[in-house]
Amino acid sequence: MIFIETGIFLNLKSLIRVFLRAAPAVGPRKRAGKVLLRKKEIARRSFQNIFAALMSRKAGRAKTRKAVSKRFKVTGTGLLVRNKPGRRHLLQCKNRKRKRNLRKSVVVAAVDAPRIRASMPFM
Numbered sequence: 179m180i181f182i183e184t185g186i187f188l189n190l191k192s193l194i195r196v197f198l199r200a201a202p203a204v205g206p207r208k209r210a211g212k213v214l215l216r217k218k219e220i221a222r223r224s225f226q227n228i229f230a231a232l233m234s235r236k237a238g239r240a241k242t243r244k245a246v247s248k249r250f251k252v253t254g255t256g257l258l259v260r261n262k263p264g265r266r267h268l269l270q271c272k273n274r275k276r277k278r279n280l281r282k283s284v285v286v287a288a289v290d291a292p293r294i295r296a297s298m299p300f301m
Contacts, residue, residue: 240299250286250294252301258286258294 251259264272265280272280286294295301 242300243297246294246297247301250298251283252298258291259283260286 249260253259261283262280265277269277
């Protein structure tokens with residue numbers, strides 16, 4: 179369903195039908211095939227413009243990606259922090275110093291930060 183500014187709900191088929199009816203007939207009556215093609219072309223273009231405008235309005239909705247928000251935290255100074263990988267299993271073969279250093283958090287690289295921030299718009 180699509181909501182148009184006039185307050186009418188329409189599905190895509192009926193929207194196309196409305197544009198086909200509203201498109202002006204161009205040319206003489208005897209070339210009805212060409213007139214129909216012209217009406218369809220006008221309807222298709224105007225439908226694409228309205229559809230693009232509607233979709234661009236919907237595209238502005240910002241949502242947090244929950245997987246990203248669980249993996250990264252923002253510090254008080256605005257830096258992104260992550261945990262180090264490799265501390266889930268196979269710990270018996272890793273020495274004490276290595277496991278201790280894996281406990282610490284590290285700052286995310288500057289190259290990756292913009293992508294992560296885009297996934298967490300409210301952080």
